[in-house]
Amino acid sequence: MWEKATTFVKDVRTEFTRVSWPTRQELINSTGIVLVFSAVFAVFIGIFDLLISFIWGVLLGS
Numbered sequence: 001m002w003e004k005a006t007t008f009v010k011d012v013r014t015e016f017t018r019v020s021w022p023t024r025q026e027l028i029n030s031t032g033i034v035l036v037f038s039a040v041f042a043v044f045i046g047i048f049d050l051l052i053s054f055i056w057g058v059l060l061g062s
Contacts, residue, residue, distance in 0.1 A: 022030065
């Protein structure tokens with residue numbers, strides 16, 4: 001059991017050395033893109049929800 005666990009940890013450490021980690025600037029840029037996209041998408045969903053609610057209200061006459 002312990003042999004498998006230590007082998008797993010060694011393999012994980014080896015794989016971590018092979019990972020291409022982003023630079024700080026790349027990480028900041030990617031985070032900014034995700035935040036802007038999320039905000040734009042939230043606004044789009046909000047507007048779509050208001051439009052559907054308005055249409056639904058007109059169709060039901062309330």
